[in-house]
Amino acid sequence: MKGVILFNPRSALSKHSIPNSVLQVAAAIDGKRDYVFVDGNRERDPWIAIDTYLATGGFDVLATTVMPGMQLQQAIPLTRRVRERYPHVVNIWGGYFPSNQYRTVLGSGVVDYVINGPGDEAFPLLLDALETGSDPQAVKNLIFLRNGSFVATPKAELLTQDDLPSLPYETLDRFYPLDGYIRKTFLGSKTVAYHSSVGCPFTCSFCAVVPIYEAGWKGKSAARIYRDIRHLKDRYGADAIEFHDNNFFVSEKRTAEFARLVREDGMRWWGEGRIDTIHHYSDASLALMREAGCRMIFFGAETGNDAILKQMDKGGTQTGKQIEAFARRMKEFDIIPEYSFVLGLPGRSPDDVRRQIGEDIEFIRRIKVINPETEIIIYVYSPVPTEGSELYELVRASGFRFPERLDDWLSPEWEEFDLRKNPLTPWLTPDMVDTIKNFETVLNARFPTVSDFKLTPFQRSAMRTISSLRYGSKLYRAPYELKVLQKFWLKYRRPEVEGFYNE
Numbered sequence: 271m272k273g274v275i276l277f278n279p280r281s282a283l284s285k286h287s288i289p290n291s292v293l294q295v296a297a298a299i300d301g302k303r304d305y306v307f308v309d310g311n312r313e314r315d316p317w318i319a320i321d322t323y324l325a326t327g328g329f330d331v332l333a334t335t336v337m338p339g340m341q342l343q344q345a346i347p348l349t350r351r352v353r354e355r356y357p358h359v360v361n362i363w364g365g366y367f368p369s370n371q372y373r374t375v376l377g378s379g380v381v382d383y384v385i386n387g388p389g390d391e392a393f394p395l396l397l398d399a400l401e402t403g404s405d406p407q408a409v410k411n412l413i414f415l416r417n418g419s420f421v422a423t424p425k426a427e428l429l430t431q432d433d434l435p436s437l438p439y440e441t442l443d444r445f446y447p448l449d450g451y452i453r454k455t456f457l458g459s460k461t462v463a464y465h466s467s468v469g470c471p472f473t474c475s476f477c478a479v480v481p482i483y484e485a486g487w488k489g490k491s492a493a494r495i496y497r498d499i500r501h502l503k504d505r506y507g508a509d510a511i512e513f514h515d516n517n518f519f520v521s522e523k524r525t526a527e528f529a530r531l532v533r534e535d536g537m538r539w540w541g542e543g544r545i546d547t548i549h550h551y552s553d554a555s556l557a558l559m560r561e562a563g564c565r566m567i568f569f570g571a572e573t574g575n576d577a578i579l580k581q582m583d584k585g586g587t588q589t590g591k592q593i594e595a596f597a598r599r600m601k602e603f604d605i606i607p608e609y610s611f612v613l614g615l616p617g618r619s620p621d622d623v624r625r626q627i628g629e630d631i632e633f634i635r636r637i638k639v640i641n642p643e644t645e646i647i648i649y650v651y652s653p654v655p656t657e658g659s660e661l662y663e664l665v666r667a668s669g670f671r672f673p674e675r676l677d678d679w680l681s682p683e684w685e686e687f688d689l690r691k692n693p694l695t696p697w698l699t700p701d702m703v704d705t706i707k708n709f710e711t712v713l714n715a716r717f718p719t720v721s722d723f724k725l726t727p728f729q730r731s732a733m734r735t736i737s738s739l740r741y742g743s744k745l746y747r748a749p750y751e752l753k754v755l756q757k758f759w760l761k762y763r764r765p766e767v768e769g770f771y772n773e
């Protein structure tokens with residue numbers, strides 16, 4: 271077995287954070303196999319780098335990480351090109367998209383193996399099997415085609431995260447200077463992306479994490495996180511952290527311990543958590559987190575409607591009332607809640623869907639009254655294959671189907687689908703999508719996000735003034751003047767699509 275090319279297809283229009291998916295995979299083979307990085311976010315045309323490496327004859331594996339959306343635009347054509355020009359090269363895909371859409375990915379004939387979930391053990395073991403000619407079926411977390419049938423090997427237990435090797439930042443730095451990833455955001459002048467846990471203990475049926483981790487969660491200890499963060503601070507001058515975990519705040523004990531460790535470092539941090547989990551945190555823990563630099567937390571609020579929270583299998587104790595009470599509580603501790611909502615779920619009738627959208631818009635307005643600092647993110651529901659869930663059965667019953675051919679995901683409408691902005695769900699009519707998007711435009715003008723720190727105080731107050739009549743009188747229809755100002759004057763940036771604005 272020769273060298274491995276680790277490929278992170280382009281995932282954002284601007285430069286971006288540390289590609290932790292391929293970096294963690296690199297850690298699993300570091301010192302055992304030759305490998306190189308190709309980052310589509312840092313290459314004008316990644317094909318040139320991939321082709322150059324393969325033309326040397328020193329590489330025979332292209333290992334690509336793929337999430338839905340923009341990454342498909344490079345992952346699919348480049349993998350296909352490698353198959354055509356270098357048929358002996360093994361194509362391995364890992365990440366959320368292939369794990370959830372393995373039939374389409376393997377059915378394309380250009381991808382040989384899908385790493386289903388964590389690749390820390392699966393990837394090195396697969397390379398060993400390919401090298402020795404032994405049966406890959408012995409490798410867990412793997413899916414491949416054999417004689418026309420899918421072979422999905424058992425899922426491995428989640429690993430003890432503290433046992434994972436340190437990430438080879440210095441190696442990545444040789445390919446792409448790390449300064450290019452450690453950027454200024456509203457959190458700090460040198461913001462790093464760090465991933466301290468895998469999975470999530472909950473099974474929300476609109477979330478792509480669920481089919482992969484099935485309510486499993488494992489996290490690094492506070493001491494290990496702090497050791498790694500200190501390395502990024504001391505070696506690269508990091509002064510802020512984006513915790514990219516699906517659910518960083520599962521354990522109050524771990525969070526509080528990390529807060530105590532990082533308290534004197536003057537770092538500011540952001541992460542993702544659940545409202546019901548952190549609402550059960552003590553006042554002391556919340557105060558400690560704020561003192562230790564926790565500035566904003568992303569939450570899946572989803573909806574103010576308890577029946578729909580149930581239909582979503584949101585689980586836990588989250589309710590509309592709790593979402594309101596928690597926004598009020600976060601204000602007391604000066605930690606910004608970033609509430610994401612999922613609008614446009616299937617209903618019994620079009621009127622039912624419209625009524626629900628209207629109710630959630632009113633609910634979001636109430637949250638803004640309770641705590642105007644609350645950042646609001648609006649997603650339009652895009653199904654993920656949570657087989658067997660009440661919500662997914664409703665989706666299937668509506669006639670919704672994912673593309674069967676891999677190349678169909680390249681079509682503009684499916685790229686839109688992935689961005690959860692304009693899904694092609696049969697029950698959502700254009701007027702419903704317009705209602706959601708127009709409200710979003712007026713809301714973002716009335717309350718510009720703090721994360722877009724390039725906005726001047728004048729721009730912010732101008733947008734507030736210009737939009738206040740519309741927002742005050744709930745006039746959301748055809749907000750073209752605001753769209754033009756946001757696009758051309760503000761170059762407004764939404765964190766849910768490209769991450770936090772960074773320079």
Ligand code: B12
Nearest residue numbers: 281291333335339340364365366388389478516689767769
């Ligand atoms: C960072 C991030 C981004 C970054 C891009 C990162 C990049 N790669 O360049 C940005 C902010 C640009 C981004 C954008 C989006 N994202 Co995003 N993103 C993430 C996030 C928070 C962290 C990913 C990460 O680094 N994880 C850390 C690594 C170590 O974990 P991992 O990726 O799971 O990797 C392990 C395994 O999966 C496997 N593996 C993964 N890749 C590979 C590759 C190989 C070769 C092998 C062997 C193994 C392997 O092994 C790894 C180690 O165990 C994840 C959530 C999460 N916590 O993972 C969401 C997530 C992947 N994003 C998601 C989505 C939907 C999007 C957007 C579409 C959102 C939107 N509405 O716009 C956009 C799409 C991008 C676009 N512009 O089109 C969803 C995907 C859901 C789905 N349907 O599959 C996730 C899961 C969030 C969620 N909870 O829903 N995203």
